[in-house]
Amino acid sequence: MEPILEVKNLTKNFGGLCAVSNVSMTINQGELIGLIGPNGAGKTTLFNLLTGVYEPSSGLIELNDDGQKIQLGGLKPYKITGYGISRTFQNIRLFKAMTVLENVKVAMHKNIRYGTIAAILRLPSYYSEEKWVEEKACELLKEVGLYSKRNEMATNLPYGEQRRLEIARALAIQPKILFLDEPAAGMNPQETADLTKLIHHIREKYKLTVILIEHDMSLVMNICERIYVLDYGKMIANGSPEEIKNNEFVIKAYLGEEI
Amino acid sequence: MRKEYLTKENIAWLLLAVGSFVICSLLMNLGIINSYYQITLYNICINIILAVSLNLVIGICGQFSLGHAGFMCIGAYAAGIITKMMPNFGGFVLGILVGFVLSAIVALIVSIPTLRLRGDYLAIATLGFAEIIRILVQNMKITNGAAGLNGIPQLTSWPLLMIGVVVSIVVVCNYTHSAPGRACISIREDEIASEAMGINTTKYKVIAFVIGALLASLAGALYACNFYVIKPSQFTFNKSIDILVMVVFGGMGSMTSSVIAAIVIGIINMVLANFSEIRMIIYGLALVAIMIFKPTGLLGQRELSFKKLFSSRKGAK
Incomplete structure (x- = not known):
């Protein structure tokens, strides 16, 4: 298997606080990776670094785009997103x-091939592209089971469906790598089970590499092939769910140690 | 003709535009709209262009601009100076085009640095820039300083004005209902998410701002060639606020409401012309009342849509 994303010694400082320190990870094509850790461990900061919301203080993020190595650190x-990371x-x-x-249509923006002028003058390219976008967006909504609600305002959807819509929107980018930040947060067991199925389904169908942050251990242990554990910004463990369950550093981080 | 253009809705819009044009022309010919009312009507049309173009920047893209009068000023002076040299239709068109180029350049200079940032920096920058433009105009020889330009040929006619209004509304609405327009709305809704969806937020903010500036400059040109006289004091911060009031009063993000607000405010101004001292007080009170009772404006984000109208009637049958 080939690594699709390599992170080397990534560090992010906010003033004196080191939110992510010296993190390295290798993600292979098609893997389903879990990223866990206690609250405030720096998981979301790591996601924000990988997706460009923050600029790394130091370290490398290297994407393997069909054999081409691309440095993502510091890009907008x-x-x-244009490289297929959503x-x-x-x-x-x-x-x-x-x-x-x-x-969903907004997320398909980069694949739409008409510009401002064509939009204002309503050139033929506008109509053909809009038709394609409409079909494609409806298809995606059917996939996540929101097609019947396509004309509702997003804010009026119930919580679980808003989460699903976020996933549909992320898929509309046609990503190679999908980052899910606590997809099951606030869901009941039934919704979590549906979500697990959905994640499995989209991963198979679109040949995705998925990396997810999650506190719901049943979900993480259930679907992740490999797990990285962050604590106080440091990567303290990585391995299969079985290995992580029995790792003494992980147990210490979650439960504390005997005095 | 492609079938996409000849939908029921588009025909309905066309009928609405032609209908209001014909009715107003008839009333003017019959003398029901006398020359005094006619000034109000022309003012309303110019204000519609201004309100709709500002609504694109504020209501659709969510970027607060306080310098719309500055772009109107550029358009007005460009058209004024050129039509004084070439008092014919060609000069008028050339004046409008020169106004477009100048206001686009100014808009790019203001917006590219400020729109790279998140937040309300654009409001401060446009506020300053509109003042700079006004003061430049006040001190330049070619613009005849504080006295302003006199004797600009009256080239704006009622059909031209109506074409200007229709073109502005069509440009803004077509833009809004397209991929770049969706990008702008998504920036208003959530800039971080928008960027994560692959949208170059700076680019689309700048595009919306430049389109707004171009239309404001068109309004300025129509204004200058209608009222003979333009003075720097007509394009102060107060004028920008006047336009802003129309956008907020009607409802941010709705073009229908900007048009209605421009008409309503135009009529209110005419009625209150004899009480100009209390006009600003009434403006202020109206704004306060709207903010308390209907913070989204009179219509909120609702639009007049023939598409919905037709489909609801079909549903009723």
């Missing part, structure tokens, strides 16, 4: 006053 988020957010960030369908 929209450029990183994400969802821990605190849902949908475009609230847009419909469900429009939310």
Whole structure:
């Protein structure tokens, strides 16, 4: 298996606070990776570094784009997205006053081949592209089971469906790597089970590499092939779910140690 | 003609535009709209262009601009100076084009550095820039300083004005209902998510801002060639606020409401013309009342949509 994303000695300082320190990880093509750790361990900061929201203080992020090595560190988020890396957010960030369908259409932006002039003059390319976008977006919504709600405002969806819409939106980018930031947060066991199925399904169908942050251990241990554990910004362990369960550093980080 | 253009909705819009044009022309010919009312009507049309173009920047893209009068000023002076030299239709068109180029350049200079940042920096920058433009105009020889330009040929006619209004509304609405327009709305909704969806946020903010500036300059040109006289004091911060009031009063993000607000405010101004001292007080009170009772504006984000109208009637049958 070939590594698709390599992170080398990544560090992020906020003033005196070292939120992510010297983290290295290798992610192979098609893997489903879990990223866990106690609250405030720096998991979301790591995601934000990988997707360009923050600029790394030091270290390398290297994407293997069909044999071509691309440095992602310091690139703008929209450029990183352009390389096929998409994400969802821990605190849902949908475009609230847009419909469900429009939310997905926005994410298809980079594949739309008409410009401002064609839009204003309504050239034929506008109509053909818009038709294609509409079909493609509807297809994705059917996949996540939100097709019947396509004309509702995103803000009016129930919580679990908003989470699913975020995933649909992330898929609309046609990503190679998908980052899911706590996809099951606040879900009941039934919704979590549905979500697990959905993650499995989209991964198979789109040949995705998935990296997810999650606190729901049943989900993580269930679906992840490999797990990285962060604590106080440092990578303290990595391995299969079985190895992680029995790792003494991980147990110490979560439960504390005997005095 | 491709079938996409000849939908029921588009025909309905066309009928609405032609209908209002014909009715107003008839009323003017019959003398029901006398020359006094006519000034109000022309003012309303110019204000519609200004309000719709500012709404694109503020309501659709979510970027607060306080310098719309500055771009109007550029358009007005460009058209004024050129039509004084070439008092014919060709000069008018050339004036509008020169205004476009100048306001696009100024808009790019203001927006590229400020729109790279998140937040309300654009408001401060545009506020300053509009003042700079006004003061430049006040002190340059070619613009005849504080006295302003006199005797600009009256080239704006009622059909031209109506074409200007329709073109502005069509440009803004077509832009809004397209991929670049969706990108702008997503920036208004959540800039971080928008960027994560692969949208170059700076680019689309700048595009919306430049389109807004171009239309404001068109409004300025129509204004200059209608009222004979332009003075720097007509393009102060107060004028920008006047336009902003229309956008907020109607509802941010809705073009229908900007048009209605421009008409309503135009009529209110005409009625209150004899009480100009209390006009600003009434403006202020109206704004406060709207902010308390209907913070989204009169119409909120609702639009007049023939598409919905037709489909709801079909549903009723």
